[in-house]
Amino acid sequence: MSIARNIEKIKSELPSYVKLVAVSKTKPEEDIMQAYNAGHKIFGENKVQDLVKKYENLPKDTEWHFIGHLQSNKVKYIAPFVYLIHAVDSFKLLKIINKEGKKNNRIINCLLQMHIAKEDTKFGLSFEEIKDILSSEEISSLNYVNISGLMGMATNTKDLQQVRKEFAYLKSCFDDIKKDFFPDKDDFNVLSSGMSGDYKIAVEEGSNTVRIGSLIFGARN
Numbered sequence: 001m002s003i004a005r006n007i008e009k010i011k012s013e014l015p016s017y018v019k020l021v022a023v024s025k026t027k028p029e030e031d032i033m034q035a036y037n038a039g040h041k042i043f044g045e046n047k048v049q050d051l052v053k054k055y056e057n058l059p060k061d062t063e064w065h066f067i068g069h070l071q072s073n074k075v076k077y078i079a080p081f082v083y084l085i086h087a088v089d090s091f092k093l094l095k096i097i098n099k100e101g102k103k104n105n106r107i108i109n110c111l112l113q114m115h116i117a118k119e120d121t122k123f124g125l126s127f128e129e130i131k132d133i134l135s136s137e138e139i140s141s142l143n144y145v146n147i148s149g150l151m152g153m154a155t156n157t158k159d160l161q162q163v164r165k166e167f168a169y170l171k172s173c174f175d176d177i178k179k180d181f182f183p184d185k186d187d188f189n190v191l192s193s194g195m196s197g198d199y200k201i202a203v204e205e206g207s208n209t210v211r212i213g214s215l216i217f218g219a220r221n
Contacts, residue, residue, distance in 0.1 A: 003031060004038030006216045014210070018203055021065050023195075023213030025050065029057055031217050036062065044086070044211050048074040055081055067211055069123050072096045080104045086151045086192050086211075087113040089123040091133050094145060101144025108144060111151040111192055114173060116166040118155045127173050134181045147182075149190030149209075150174045154198055163198050164205060171206035 011020060021044040024032045032043060032054065041061060045051035046068025055064055055078075063083045070085060072093055078085075079100035088094050088110045101108040112133070115124030125133070130150075133139060152170040154163040174191050182188035192209040194202025199210040 003034040003216060007035055007038055007040050010212060010215060013200075015203065017208055019190075019209045021067065021192075021209060021211045022216050023067065023211050024054070024217065025068070025213065027213075027217045029054060032058060032062075035216065044213075048077050051082070052077050065211075075100045076103075079108060080106070082108065084109040084111065084148065084190070086111045087123065089113045089125055091136070091138075094133070094142065095138075098142040098144045106144070107146050109146045109148045111149050111190055112147060114150050114152045114170060116152040116154060116170050118157075118162070118166075124152065127176075130173070130177065131180075134177065146187065148187055149192065150177070151192040153195070154193070154202075156197075160198075160201060164201050167193055167198075167202050167205035167207065174206070 007022065014020060019042065021042050022035055022040055024043045025046045036059060042063045042065065044065040044067040045054065051064060051066060064081060065084045065086060066078055066082050067086045069087060069089070070093060075096050079097070085097065085108065088097065094110065097108050097110060112130050113124040114130060115126060150170060150173065154166040157163065170193055171191060178188055190209050191207050192211065193207040194210040196212050196215045199212060202210060
């Protein structure tokens, strides 16, 4: 299996405006370097400890995305370098990211994670909760976070109509939030949805950032 070929194949099938985050969680650094040497530099990790170690050992022009559930006490470890945090699922977490951004004198890009799945196990905010956060007086004082868009994960089901419906709902919420809260903010522009099993549907329903692991690196270790 060639990691470089896998990436090339996926990229050739994606529209040019869609960003591919290669999900390298649980994968060794050699695998990431194969992708990097083939010209791909955007990777996603879901464990803070692994992300920090890989950041330290791998080329510094790599764009690191944190895609897992982020515990507030671990934000400080990735705040100095992370490019985008995909799964901000509480106002409390957003405030902590802002505090750590201030300490590092850098603005940290974040996506608000919206709960769109039928499963209770997935984290995320409701549409109403997102609107409450963005309407709050406190939000304007968070100068070290940049809310760049939304992220969502569809139900893990073989019912593709269900998956499509959830992605379509996420896109309509994204459009509403853009219109109501960020009409003049060009960089509120990221809709992160779609993984190895459902990314094609996600893209058809408006996603412009997909998180793909097993189709690139093979099944999880």
